[in-house]
Amino acid sequence: MSQAPPANFGGLDPAPTLQEARVVMLPVPYDRTASYQKGTARGPEAIIRASGSMELYDDEIDAEPYTIGIHTAAPVSGNDDPPEVMVKKVEAATAGYLDRGKMVVVLGGEHSVAVGAMFAYRRKYPKLSIIQLDAHGDLRASYEGSEYNHACAMYPFAGTVPTLQIGIRSMSREEGILIRDKGLAVISGRDFIMRPQAALDALDRLTDDIYLTIDVDYFDPAIMPATGTPEPGGPGWYETLAFIREVCRRKRLVGFDVNELRPLGDDAAPDFLTAKLVYKVLAYRFFAGGRRPD
Numbered sequence: 483m484s485q486a487p488p489a490n491f492g493g494l495d496p497a498p499t500l501q502e503a504r505v506v507m508l509p510v511p512y513d514r515t516a517s518y519q520k521g522t523a524r525g526p527e528a529i530i531r532a533s534g535s536m537e538l539y540d541d542e543i544d545a546e547p548y549t550i551g552i553h554t555a556a557p558v559s560g561n562d563d564p565p566e567v568m569v570k571k572v573e574a575a576t577a578g579y580l581d582r583g584k585m586v587v588v589l590g591g592e593h594s595v596a597v598g599a600m601f602a603y604r605r606k607y608p609k610l611s612i613i614q615l616d617a618h619g620d621l622r623a624s625y626e627g628s629e630y631n632h633a634c635a636m637y638p639f640a641g642t643v644p645t646l647q648i649g650i651r652s653m654s655r656e657e658g659i660l661i662r663d664k665g666l667a668v669i670s671g672r673d674f675i676m677r678p679q680a681a682l683d684a685l686d687r688l689t690d691d692i693y694l695t696i697d698v699d700y701f702d703p704a705i706m707p708a709t710g711t712p713e714p715g716g717p718g719w720y721e722t723l724a725f726i727r728e729v730c731r732r733k734r735l736v737g738f739d740v741n742e743l744r745p746l747g748d749d750a751a752p753d754f755l756t757a758k759l760v761y762k763v764l765a766y767r768f769f770a771g772g773r774r775p776d
């Protein structure tokens with residue numbers, strides 16, 4: 483048995499300090515409001531563990547993205563906190579790192595871990611737009627007694643900032659009405675797969691500063707079975723990467739989160755997919771967009 487890599491994103495040795503890092507990984511091991519299956523609280527740890535066995539060289543873009551400096555922070559919040567407290571803690575932590583000039587990458591946890599991060603980013607970037615990759619609309623005003631339930635993650639932002647929701651293929655009737663009434667930009671899983679150009683055209687409706695929130699149930703369950711509420715008919719790996727790369731080329735990706743990984747334990751492939759997804763987003767943001775790593 484070889485020695486386990488250090489417990490930070492990328493298994494970096496030595497682990498970059500906050501001072502020398504451009505990017506901060508912020509684990510939020512939280513699944514208190516999960517409605518179907520618990521277990522996403524173990525997501526951050528599984529992502530970090532898998533990332534320690536990942537190649538740090540990106541062959542697609544011929545770069546080593548970890549050289550920007552990736553600092554893994556201590557976890558914020560946990561299931562002892564009610565959702566509104568968790569959201570506040572994530573918002574405060576995110577705002578603190580943003581003030582120090584860092585890009586914060588929240589690792590969930592259920593999708594509600596993104597809400598506090600998006601509040602903090604919106605304050606830092608007043609012209610923020612949000613792109614959501616997800617199977618579900620997450621547009622409920624409240625669910626099971628809380629407005630911070632994972633099924634409500636996008637409600638505070640939809641219609642308030644420009645949004646683009648991609649991969650959506652499951653929603654309530656009320657969410658469907660909201661989408662029509664507010665004229666929200668929503669591209670279903672089917673449309674994204676059949677007409678990827680439609681998603682690229684929709685980018686024109688967004689501002690330049692983009693926040694990306696990725697619920698892994700966006701992906702087809704064939705490659706991402708490890709999530710609490712899987713939905714058939716999701717996009718695959720390469721078409722998703724191509725889209726994210728194009729977002730980074732056309733816009734300024736200011737931050738992102740990845741959430742809803744529910745580790746299976748005996749199948750590590752989804753953990754590796756999620757870790758690599760995080761690393762690919764960093765690769766595109768800092769090395770493939772024709773922009774300097776600022």
Ligand SMILES: [Mn+2]
Pocket residue numbers: 593616617618620632635697
């Ligand atoms: Mn979601």
